[in-house]
Amino acid sequence: MSESSVGRPTPVTNATHTQKPSGMPIHKYGRYEAVDIADRTWPDNRITVAPRWLSTDLRDGNQALIDPMSPARKREMFDLLVRMGYKEIEVGFPSSGETDFAFVRSIIEDGAIPEDVTISVLTQAREELIERTVESLRGAHRATVHLYNATAPTFRRVVFRGSREQVKQIAVDGTRLVVEYAEKLLGPETVFGYQYSPEIFTDTELDFALEVCEGVMDVWQPEAGREIILNLPATVERSTPSTHADRFEWMSRNLSRREYVCLSVHPHNDRGTAVAAAELAIMAGADRIEGCLFGQGERTGNVDLVTLGMNLFSQGVDPQIDFSQIDEIRRTSEYCNQMEVHPRHPYAGDLVYTAFSGSHQDAIKKGFDAMETEARAAGKTVDDLVWNVPYLPIDPKDVGRSYEAVIRVNSQSGKGGIAYVLKNDHKLDLPRRMQIEFSKIIQVKTDTEGGEVTPAAIWSVFQDEYLPNPDNTAARWGRVQLRSGQSTTDTDGIDTLTVEAVVDGVETVLSGSGNGPISAFFAALGAVGVDARLLDYTEHTMSEGASAQAASYIECAIDGKVLWGIGIDANTTRASLKAVVSAVNRASR
Numbered sequence: 236m237s238e239s240s241v242g243r244p245t246p247v248t249n250a251t252h253t254q255k256p257s258g259m260p261i262h263k264y265g266r267y268e269a270v271d272i273a274d275r276t277w278p279d280n281r282i283t284v285a286p287r288w289l290s291t292d293l294r295d296g297n298q299a300l301i302d303p304m305s306p307a308r309k310r311e312m313f314d315l316l317v318r319m320g321y322k323e324i325e326v327g328f329p330s331s332g333e334t335d336f337a338f339v340r341s342i343i344e345d346g347a348i349p350e351d352v353t354i355s356v357l358t359q360a361r362e363e364l365i366e367r368t369v370e371s372l373r374g375a376h377r378a379t380v381h382l383y384n385a386t387a388p389t390f391r392r393v394v395f396r397g398s399r400e401q402v403k404q405i406a407v408d409g410t411r412l413v414v415e416y417a418e419k420l421l422g423p424e425t426v427f428g429y430q431y432s433p434e435i436f437t438d439t440e441l442d443f444a445l446e447v448c449e450g451v452m453d454v455w456q457p458e459a460g461r462e463i464i465l466n467l468p469a470t471v472e473r474s475t476p477s478t479h480a481d482r483f484e485w486m487s488r489n490l491s492r493r494e495y496v497c498l499s500v501h502p503h504n505d506r507g508t509a510v511a512a513a514e515l516a517i518m519a520g521a522d523r524i525e526g527c528l529f530g531q532g533e534r535t536g537n538v539d540l541v542t543l544g545m546n547l548f549s550q551g552v553d554p555q556i557d558f559s560q561i562d563e564i565r566r567t568s569e570y571c572n573q574m575e576v577h578p579r580h581p582y583a584g585d586l587v588y589t590a591f592s593g594s595h596q597d598a599i600k601k602g603f604d605a606m607e608t609e610a611r612a613a614g615k616t617v618d619d620l621v622w623n624v625p626y627l628p629i630d631p632k633d634v635g636r637s638y639e640a641v642i643r644v645n646s647q648s649g650k651g652g653i654a655y656v657l658k659n660d661h662k663l664d665l666p667r668r669m670q671i672e673f674s675k676i677i678q679v680k681t682d683t684e685g686g687e688v689t690p691a692a693i694w695s696v697f698q699d700e701y702l703p704n705p706d707n708t709a710a711r712w713g714r715v716q717l718r719s720g721q722s723t724t725d726t727d728g729i730d731t732l733t734v735e736a737v738v739d740g741v742e743t744v745l746s747g748s749g750n751g752p753i754s755a756f757f758a759a760l761g762a763v764g765v766d767a768r769l770l771d772y773t774e775h776t777m778s779e780g781a782s783a784q785a786a787s788y789i790e791c792a793i794d795g796k797v798l799w800g801i802g803i804d805a806n807t808t809r810a811s812l813k814a815v816v817s818a819v820n821r822a823s824r
């Protein structure tokens with residue numbers, strides 16, 4: 236070892252990270268096939284308008300619940316989805332039993348479905364189920380039957396025990412039966428649509444998925460004014476979102492009658508990438524997304540419609556869905572599903588607009604201040620500007636949240652967060668060095684007591700430290716209490732101040748002169764043995780209007796200690812005298 240390197244730590248080298256077998260049974264799993272599409276175009280595409288949305292909360296969401304929704308909970312969910320603006324809603328699986336059938340009948344018969352909303356119902360490709368399904372739609376204004384059968388090799392072999400041709404025939408025959416029963420059972424008042432899903436599309440060979448979809452289209456005969464929805468589900472999410480997008484681009488390019496096809500994506504979240512899979516599929520040509528609020532649904536859930544919609548919103552694209560009361564949406568969804576939304580759920584969780592850590596809080600506070608400064612300079616309001624506050628991808632106000640929870644204080648917090656609470660809740664804009672001083676006081680509390688310090692507790696500590704209330708004996712402390720004061724200014728600009736005060740419990744009249752009321756007060760305090768020197772002074776109004784209060788902050792050296800005081804009063808001179816008293820009392824505390 237050379238002399239110069241003695242005592243230095245050993246640098247990390249790549250050799251430290253050589254891979255060792257984990258012992259996990261990796262031999263049980265195969266790699267997902269890539270798609271042969273070297274000239275893919277989707278990576279260059281941008282999402283500039285909202286896709287069509289279908290909520291399947293009442294079907295795919297409901298079928299995965301421990302306790303499926305009661306009719307009342309179903310209705311609550313349906314009404315919420317309508318209020319939010321969803322125009323396509325899968326309302327159930329009517330052939331599953333009386334509950335779903337009766338629910339579909341109830342919303343049709345109650346007139347609960349707005350004219351511009353299309354309801355959709357799912358069925359297997361079995362004649363008795365198709366008949367019952369179509370039957371449930373009698374009298375609806377706009378209704379779609381959604382037929383599915385699994386097309387992947389394992390399902391062909393294990394579930395249907397049939398060849399490719401036989402499994403394709405299930406879809407083709409099912410489609411024919413849907414058309415026949417719709418013609419037989421539904422009247423002209425119903426605008427009737429059709430949707431087909433090759434279930435387990437993600438594990439189906441692309442050429443076979445295409446062949447089945449073409450066979451279905453040959454029966455439905457899509458044309459102008461007669462679209463078909465072809466929904467390609469990631470029934471179980473199996474690939475990266477990029478491979479999923481490749482498969483969509485391939486299907487979109489190879490489908491015939493493409494202009495009459497609404498290509499729909501239906502991701503599940505088994506790999507945790509459903510949102511990305513949906514977004515990339517849209518870039519790759521999909522027109523429509525099926526999902527559930529907050530990612531409810533089978534196993535790890537369907538893709539989350541709230542995240543998808545809010546992702547668009549946060550990029551300046553209108554999602555066509557109203558998320559402005561996100562907490563009401565969340566509460567209703569929790570009630571209907573009897574399942575809680577995670578506190579860290581994107582856009583909606585309790586903690587997603589909250590910073591506990593000091594550097595985040597500092598940046599957020601500075602971001603808010605910068606937005607206010609920019610707005611003032613431009614003669615605008617903050618709401619007119621493009622949102623740009625660190626760590627907050629959107630303005631919490633836009634989803635009905637207040638700024639109260641944006642900063643919460645615990646042992647990880649710094650001065651910026653505490654200053655934010657005082658500014659936001661009490662209009663006190665503490666000078667930087669005073670922020671440092673006060674944050675140390677709060678830090679002692681968090682270090683000794685642990686946990687969170689609420690805004691109310693911060694305020695109570697602040698009041699006790701800087702603003703002892705002279706009217707409240709319990710909260711009164713300190714050597715000096717100010718009663719009243721008068722100042723005069725002579726022709727040379729010298730101020731003479733006379734104050735009535737209680738000093739060490741004794742009523743006293745103090746007098747002093749200086750080149751301003753503060754220095755005059757310091758001179759007066761000298762008479763009772765206070766040795767104080769002004770280091771810094773700042774003030775601001777706390778609100779607009781004639782009755783506005785002002786806050787004064789004074790940094791002084793008193794008897795060898797440097798510390799801050801604050802005074803609040805409608806009169807700025809009185810506010811500054813109070814600030815001196817605050818500092819003097821703290822010095823002797």
Ligand SMILES: CC(=O)SCCNC(=O)CCNC(=O)[C@H](O)C(C)(C)COP(=O)(O)OP(=O)(O)OC[C@H]1O[C@@H](n2cnc3c(N)ncnc32)[C@H](O)[C@@H]1OP(=O)(O)O
Binds near residue numbers: 385
């Ligand atoms: C990926 C998805 O989310 S798909 C939607 C899944 N959702 C649901 O299943 C919820 C509602 N379903 C139900 O309530 C019931 O399944 C019912 C009432 C519709 C039918 O119940 P059952 O008659 O007992 O049949 P079950 O659902 O068990 O299906 C088994 C049979 O249907 C066949 N089948 C399954 N899916 C389909 C399909 N899409 N099309 C045609 N046949 C199918 C199976 O091969 C099997 O046939 P077999 O008995 O000849 O072997």
Ligand SMILES: CC(C)C(=O)C(=O)O
Binds near residue numbers: 357383434435468469
């Ligand atoms: C019926 C289809 C669309 C489905 O729910 C799935 O494959 O996940």
